[in-house]
Amino acid sequence: MTFIDFINFHIVPGVVLGSIYAVGAIGITMVFGILRFAHLAHGDLATMGAFIALSTMGLFGASPWVGLPVAMIFAAAIAVGIDKTFYDYLRDRPKILTVMASLGVALMLRSVVQVVWGVDSTTYQRGIVRPDEYFGILLRDRELYTLLAVATIVIGLEAFLRKSKWGKAMRAMSDNPDLARLSGVDNRHVTMLTWAIVGALCAAAGFLLGLNNELNSMMGWHLLLPMFAAAILGGVGRVEGALLGGLIVGIAEELSVLILPGQYKAATAFVILLLILLVRPRGLLNGKVL
Amino acid sequence: MKLKSTAALIGSIIGASLLAATPAHAQNVKIGLLSGITGPIAAMAPPMIAASQLAVAHVNEQGGIGKGGKLEVVVGDSACNPQNATDAATKAVNIDRAVGIVGPACSGAVLAAANSVAVPAGALLITASGTSPQITSINDKDLVFRTVPSDDYQGRALARTLKGRDITKVAVAFLNNDYGKGLAEAFKAEFESLGGTIAGYSGHEGSKASYRSDLAELAKGGADTLVIFDYGDGTGLTILRQALENNFFKTFIGADGMKSDAVIRELGADNLGTFFTSSPVGEASSSLESFNKAFTAAGQSPDAIFTTTSYDAAFLMALAIEKAGGDNAKLAESLRAVSSAPGEPIMAGEWAKAKKLIAEGKDIDYKGAAGDHEFDKNGDVPGTYAFFKVSGGTYESLGEMK
Structure with missing residues (x-):
């Protein structure tokens, strides 16, 4: 195998896939960090976002990218609604109840997708796209745009968390909710804002996955394990950690076939998750211990 | 005292009506129809289900089961995976009291549904699309059949x-x-x-x-x-x-x-x-032609995959139930009897004829839309x-x- 083949067929897909994992993992890490529970409906919310984008595209008959902002807004509203309807009641109960509730929400969301959009695989754009060559590296437009979109999302989110008043409030609540409340941070507003951002990120992850592959009602659920592995690998509560974790998991999955039979590709995320919990439970970038 | 005698009266009425009703009333028979409605074969499932439903419609239009009973279908989603198949089969057999299962669709689902539900419960299972060679070797007490050839x-x-x-x-x-x-x-x-x-x-x-x-x-x-x-x-x-x-x-x-x-x-x-x-x-045959015609009339495409086998699986299930005459322990034996040569040939859709011959005690041989369905000892057919x-x-x- 030549070096350029290695880049084209292992590293490039790994980076693209990893950056999609990263967008999802950022949402997971935020829920983990600020609200302190594992959100199992994350994947199915991503599926829903992807399908909302599909419908938007169908409505305007334009490029799928038109669907992205619409899907992000809708998914944000759905996430806030889910929190108000299901999770809010359980806030003062043990967190495991909320985790279980989120599993129920996942099943509900998936069923809604199956009822509304059906169960067949579908795509944003029919046909196949052959890649363009950039100095020997094969890239498709959609892959370039995916990377660009992920970069924009991450930079925007970082800026928001570091510079804005609300971003600082979210970080404060992540560090210590009681202290944050004493300092005048309204936990309810921060919770709502967190869900809105998480919902939007879910939709983005689902959309990007759909853009690079196919859409189907199970796409998000299958994304859940690598996304959790990425969030924990990077360090819970750390946005840049989730980005790093996502890239590592994505590339590791694509590289795994070089040394392991293809059947074990899906296990790569598991192994990474186990190793990191065993060796460095705080994650690469020193997140929270759960 | 009065209450007691009223209760006794009601009890005896119910008892008497039950006794009287059993022979006189038609007995509907339920079968489970499992397919991968969601999951990786979701696109194939709707025509397969439609084909099986067509067979059931033919049965019910042409005299039904036994003395005026109807064949009822309980549709379940086996989702092309073993867990869902087990759940769906358990529901069909243990809750809905289905005597047999048509399906599930995917091989892994068939293995799970057969091993953990159908065989222990003594329910007949006929899959129209489970093609894995593994299905041949299930220890099935002769309860697992397929109308589709092994891979x-x-x-x-x-x-x-x-x-x-x-x-x-x-x-x-x-x-x-x-x-x-x-x-x-x-x-x-x-x-x-x-x-x-x-x-x-x-x-x-x-x-x-x-x-x-x-x-x-x-x-x-x-x-x-x-x-x-x-x-x-x-x-x-x-x-x-x-x-x-x-x-x-x-x-x-x-x-x-x-x-x-x-x-x-x-x-x-x-x-x-x-x-x-x-x-x-399907091999070209008059049976296939009549299926194609009926299926097209029902607004479906007969070219869709596994439709002929799905039709045959449901039709064979109905024939076996009719032949067994209410004795569920004899379902498998009856299935072999109605499907193997020799016997009066029965084509797809010819339920009234089959029913009459069975009532007369004559031997029949179902020649399906997908083939003759001469089951070997493992319940497999060549293809x-x-x-x-x-x-x-x-x-x-x-x-x-x-």
Whole structure:
């Protein structure tokens, strides 16, 4: 195998896939960090976002990218609604109840997708796209745009968390909710804002996955394990950690076939998750211990 | 005192009416119809269910079961995986009291539903699309049958066809489940014994977002042809797309699972000039013609995969129930009796005739839309396959495979 083949067929897909994992993992890490529970409906919310984008595209008959902002807004509203309807009641109960509730929400969301959009695989754009060559590296437009979109999302989110008043409030609540409340941070507003951002990120992850592959009602659920592995690998509560974790998991999955039979590709995320919990439970970038 | 006597009166009335009702009242019989309504074969499931429902409609229109009873169908989603299949089969057999199951659709689902539900409960199971060679060897107390031939035949026929087309070097990508693995093993054995070279042979898990690295590994062997044993509505679509987009291979061969409309719909017929699939087909017969006519009249396409076998599975189930005459322990024995030669031939749709002959105690032999269905001792049938290419937005047969 030549070096350029290695880049084209292992590293490039790994980076693209990893950056999609990263967008999802950022949402997971935020829920983990600020609200302190594992959100199992994350994947199915991503599926829903992807399908909302599909419908938007169908409505305007334009490029799928038109669907992205619409899907992000809708998914944000759905996430806030889910929190108000299901999770809010359980806030003062043990967190495991909320985790279980989120599993129920996942099943509900998936069923809604199956009822509304059906169960067949579908795509944003029919046909196949052959890649363009950039100095020997094969890239498709959609892959370039995916990377660009992920970069924009991450930079925007970082800026928001570091510079804005609300971003600082979210970080404060992540560090210590009681202290944050004493300092005048309204936990309810921060919770709502967190869900809105998480919902939007879910939709983005689902959309990007759909853009690079196919859409189907199970796409998000299958994304859940690598996304959790990425969030924990990077360090819970750390946005840049989730980005790093996502890239590592994505590339590791694509590289795994070089040394392991293809059947074990899906296990790569598991192994990474186990190793990191065993060796460095705080994650690469020193997140929270759960 | 009064209360007591009233209760006694009511009790005796109920008891008497029950006694009186049993022989006089028609007994409806329930069967479970399980298919992969969600999951990787979701696109194939609706026509399969419609075909089975058509058989049930024929039964009920032409006299029903027993003395005026109807055949009732409980549809369940086996989702093409063992867990859902077990749940759906358990519900059908233990809650809805179905005497038999038509389905489930996928091989892994069939193995699970048979081993953990149907066989222990003594329910007859006829699958119309579970093709794994593994199903042959289930310890099934003669309760598991299929109207579709084992993939052992299909894998071998495909190997011979490829050799016949002068393809001597291939790479094989198979979905790591009972279906994909069974096919791949049969194909590999036959292809190598014919002197062909397997230049890459790798299983994969379903539902990953990228298979480019898997494909790069497979392509290393230098084969131009990729054989994909997977589902065209699931991972198979992803693999085919990524292989096409990256020029890993020139020719693509799939088995019945890849013969999905989703492949043509999403990738476009223009890009599929070098994509071929094998698929079981019904042998030309008057039975097949009458099925085609009835199914078309019902607004469905008889060319959709596994429709003939689905029809036959449900029809055979009904024949077995009728023949057993209410004794569920005799279902399997009855199934063999109504399907094997000799006997008065019964074509697809001829329920009234079959019912009359059974009532007269005559032997019948069902000749189905998909074939004669002479079950061997494992409940398997031999099969006929055709080789398909994509043409004008649909699959077009290139002729029978030897």
